Amino acid sequence: MALGSLVFFLFAGCSLALENTESQTSPQRCKEDTNTFLWEINQERPKEYAVLMYDAFGKMGSNVEGGNVNQPGSLQQCRSAHGPTFSGQYCQVFLRQETVQYFVGICVPDSCGEEDVQMLVLYEKLQLGQTSLIPPLPSILVNESTQEMIMIHCLSNTIAPDASDVTCLFVCCVMVAIPLAATLFTAILRWQRNREVSPSVESSCLNTGLNLYGTLKTNGSSTSEMNRSASEENNSTSHTPCSPRSCVSRCLQAFSLQNTSQGVLSTSSSVPEGGYSSLNGIRVLSLLWIICGHSAQFSVINNLDNYKNWKKTVESSPLYVFAISGPVFLAVDTFLLLGGLLSARSLLSTISRAEDKLSASLVASYFFKRIKRIQPLHLFIMCLTIGLISLVQWGPYWFPLMETMMDCKTYWWANVLLISNLLPVHEICIPWTWYLSLDFQCYATTPLLLYFYRLNRGVFAAVAGGLLLMTTITGVIITALLQLPVFEPSTMTSYNYVLQYYVKPYTRYGPFLIGILTGIYLMTKKDQLLKEKWQAALGWFCCFSVMAAVVGLAYVLKDTPPYPSVPHALYQGLHRPLWALAVAWIILACEEGYGGFIKSFLSLGVWVPLSNISFACYLSHPVFIILYIGLQETPIHYTDSNFMYLFLGHLVLTLVVSYVLTVLIEKPYLLLKCSRT
Numbered sequence: 001m002a003l004g005s006l007v008f009f010l011f012a013g014c015s016l017a018l019e020n021t022e023s024q025t026s027p028q029r030c031k032e033d034t035n036t037f038l039w040e041i042n043q044e045r046p047k048e049y050a051v052l053m054y055d056a057f058g059k060m061g062s063n064v065e066g067g068n069v070n071q072p073g074s075l076q077q078c079r080s081a082h083g084p085t086f087s088g089q090y091c092q093v094f095l096r097q098e099t100v101q102y103f104v105g106i107c108v109p110d111s112c113g114e115e116d117v118q119m120l121v122l123y124e125k126l127q128l129g130q131t132s133l134i135p136p137l138p139s140i141l142v143n144e145s146t147q148e149m150i151m152i153h154c155l156s157n158t159i160a161p162d163a164s165d166v167t168c169l170f171v172c173c174v175m176v177a178i179p180l181a182a183t184l185f186t187a188i189l190r191w192q193r194n195r196e197v198s199p200s201v202e203s204s205c206l207n208t209g210l211n212l213y214g215t216l217k218t219n220g221s222s223t224s225e226m227n228r229s230a231s232e233e234n235n236s237t238s239h240t241p242c243s244p245r246s247c248v249s250r251c252l253q254a255f256s257l258q259n260t261s262q263g264v265l266s267t268s269s270s271v272p273e274g275g276y277s278s279l280n281g282i283r284v285l286s287l288l289w290i291i292c293g294h295s296a297q298f299s300v301i302n303n304l305d306n307y308k309n310w311k312k313t314v315e316s317s318p319l320y321v322f323a324i325s326g327p328v329f330l331a332v333d334t335f336l337l338l339g340g341l342l343s344a345r346s347l348l349s350t351i352s353r354a355e356d357k358l359s360a361s362l363v364a365s366y367f368f369k370r371i372k373r374i375q376p377l378h379l380f381i382m383c384l385t386i387g388l389i390s391l392v393q394w395g396p397y398w399f400p401l402m403e404t405m406m407d408c409k410t411y412w413w414a415n416v417l418l419i420s421n422l423l424p425v426h427e428i429c430i431p432w433t434w435y436l437s438l439d440f441q442c443y444a445t446t447p448l449l450l451y452f453y454r455l456n457r458g459v460f461a462a463v464a465g466g467l468l469l470m471t472t473i474t475g476v477i478i479t480a481l482l483q484l485p486v487f488e489p490s491t492m493t494s495y496n497y498v499l500q501y502y503v504k505p506y507t508r509y510g511p512f513l514i515g516i517l518t519g520i521y522l523m524t525k526k527d528q529l530l531k532e533k534w535q536a537a538l539g540w541f542c543c544f545s546v547m548a549a550v551v552g553l554a555y556v557l558k559d560t561p562p563y564p565s566v567p568h569a570l571y572q573g574l575h576r577p578l579w580a581l582a583v584a585w586i587i588l589a590c591e592e593g594y595g596g597f598i599k600s601f602l603s604l605g606v607w608v609p610l611s612n613i614s615f616a617c618y619l620s621h622p623v624f625i626i627l628y629i630g631l632q633e634t635p636i637h638y639t640d641s642n643f644m645y646l647f648l649g650h651l652v653l654t655l656v657v658s659y660v661l662t663v664l665i666e667k668p669y670l671l672l673k674c675s676r677t
Contacts, residue, residue, distance in 0.1 A: 030116045033086040033109035040083075052081035053088045056107040064141050067307030068635070072396035073105030075633055079157055086110055091117050091154040092396065097137055098144035104134045105396055114152050121149055153399055164409050165390035168383035175380050179664045182255035189249075190258075255668040264612050264662055267605035276522070278590040280611040281602030282583065283338060286331040287614050291621050291654065293328030294432070295647040298625045303397045305635035313638075318555055327487050327554045329502070330579050332435065333511040337580045339439050340515020341522070341587070343446045348523045351450070358454065363447045370443055374436055374615070375416075377666045381619045382408065382415055382430050388623070394630045421503040425495065432622045434503045441505045442512040449516055464513060468577065471509045476573035478507065485560040486553075486571050501572075511580035518584045528592050536594035543585045550575045550582075616658035616666055624653045 040050040056078035058071030073090070081088035089110035092103045108117055121134065136147045161169070253259060304310060314320045321327070347366055351358050386408050408429035414420040418441070421434040428434055452460040478484065482496050501507050521529075530536050553571055561568050590599035610617075628650070629636075636642070 030112040033111045049081040049083045053107040058105040066309040068305040069102035071104040078107035094150040096148040098142050114154050118152050161390040169387040171383045179255040182252040183257040185252045186256035186258050254671040260663040260667040265609045277603040280607035284607045284610045286334040289331040292647050295650050299636050303635045310638040333576045333579050336511040337515040340512040341519040344516045344519030372669050376669045380665050395633045398630050425498040472573045475507045476569045479572035480564040480569040483561050486557045510577040514580040543582045546578050546582045550579050613658040613662045616661040617654050621654040624650050
């Protein structure tokens with residue numbers, strides 16, 4: 001039966017049903033507009049709006065066996081249809097047929113609400129022909145022909161941000177306006193100072209005269225005055241008593257682009273005393289791994305038209321180790337290791353400058369600096385994402401974004417308090433920021449561990465060993481009891497995996513603890529750990545062997561166990577600490593002179609500017625991926641080349657915008673120091 005006749009019979013039958021239940025469920029105008037559309041579509045020469053609405057309906061495509069089950073239709077075509085008294089409205093009907101879940105896009109008059117659309121869908125079997133609005137997938141493809149409706153979403157044709165959306169956008173505008181205003185203020189201030197210096201020089205020349213060669217005679221004003229003025233400008237943030245007026249001036253100059261942009265793009269590989277040049281390369285390579293994984297992961301979860309083909313091709317091959325099919329999560333463990341190392345180094349350096357005292361005020365300052373480091377940009381990205389979701393005209397794949405927005409409007413406070421990873425996974429606002437909460441919770445343990453280290457080395461060893469054993473055993477037990485996978489594409493959408501294991505501090509603390517231990521060793525060592533070259537060679541062999549085993553076993557154990565599995569449980573509990581130990585060896589070998597070409601590579605100058613903007617890159621790159629996916633009207637087709645270009649496109653946009661965010665939002669708060677002297 002032709003789709004036009006199908007639509008006619010269905011809507012005609014549904015119109016009869018709507019007439020019988022009009023007072024309860026269906027507005028009068030929806031019924032009238034529906035009848036108008038039905039009458040027009042069955043004319044010999046229907047008007048353009050009716051043709052557009054008819055053509056905008058989702059239809060089954062090819063390669064259903066390969067995963068192309070969604071039928072999005074054409075959102076823009078539906079919206080472009082304008083009838084006599086109504087316009088086309090795009091809705092999605094989410095269905096389940098046996099184990100297959102899919103959605104179908106339909107185009108209805110914009111006078112119809114979701115309840116009216118539900119009436120049309122539920123009234124499947126009609127007296128005017130035993131058929132349905134949305135034909136089921138054929139039995140040759142799906143054994144079960146009975147459809148079960150899950151839900152219906154209609155996408156509004158207008159943008160209507162609410163008070164919370166407006167508030168978020170206002171916060172973003174203010175956070176951007178402050179550094180721009182500070183930049184203008186600093187430029188005006190410098191111009192005024194230069195203007196004040198010039199007349200004094202000119203007056204001095206007139207009063208004292210110039211010798212034959214134009215040299216200024218030293219009488220009264222001199223070049224030293226200009227030098228002093230310039231010096232005062234450069235050091236005004238540190239040598240002037242902080243009166244209210246000067247404090248405001250210092251704060252504004254700290255926010256100015258003239259100061260925040262300095263050094264961000266520098267490729268100098270020199271590091272301060274106690275710094276480790278190899279960390280730049282490790283940090284950037286881990287970041288690229290995460291961006292690559294997210295570029296694939298978000299597309300696979302939301303709108304891939306050949307998901308089954310992708311899964312079959314990619315998930316079992318280590319050649320795709322840098323895609324989400326591979327253990328991309330290991331890059332997160334690398335970041336946790338670096339976080340532990342740097343937190344220990346930072347706190348030990350602060351204690352050393354404070355006359356070797358670990359006081360309460362020092363710990364409070366330690367936490368304040370960390371919050372100042374992460375929260376401004378974190379909250380900006382949260383507000384920006386909420387604002388974008390409310391303002392952008394999304395495509396057929398917008399529904400995950402709506403859930404994110406609703407989560408943010410309810411659970412935004414968890415991001416502010418840095419406890420979002422303790423919430424159920426479906427309630428996390430801006431899902432990728434769970435790492436910041438985890439990192440801060442791990443960060444909070446550093447002062448306590450250093451206290452035990454300074455108190456008694458034996459007590460410290462017992463506490464550290466107990467914590468490492470606890471986090472390992474916890475991972476083993478949770479994996480065994482819940483029969484969790486160790487890795488696969490569906491891992492990130494597995495509710496129990498994320499809720500009970502992936503984002504929790506008691507299962508992810510191991511790498512951070514190893515980082516703390518590495519940082520303590522590097523800061524307090526008095527002699528090299530490695531004495532002979534054969535020791536270094538053995539260390540590198542063990543390092544690469546452990547890394548290869550951790551990655552390779554993830555593919556061997558890729559299947560979700562149907563029963564408690566000892567190999568899966570042991571791998572889950574041990575692989576993160578083992579990976580962290582391997583990365584810690586790389587850092588140690590590079591710092592002790594056994595890094596060779598690996599240290600040269602990891603210490604390249606090109607990593608320095610990328611490392612400087614890495615935090616902004618991590619927070620902002622999912623926004624570009626979400627925008628790209630959410631604006632698509634058709635599904636993405638997986639090929640290696642398509643995904644490579646997708647990754648490179650997201651990467652370039654991320655790098656450019658992250659530089660702007662670093663100098664506008666992140667760095668000003670790091671430079672902000674306004675205290676009385």
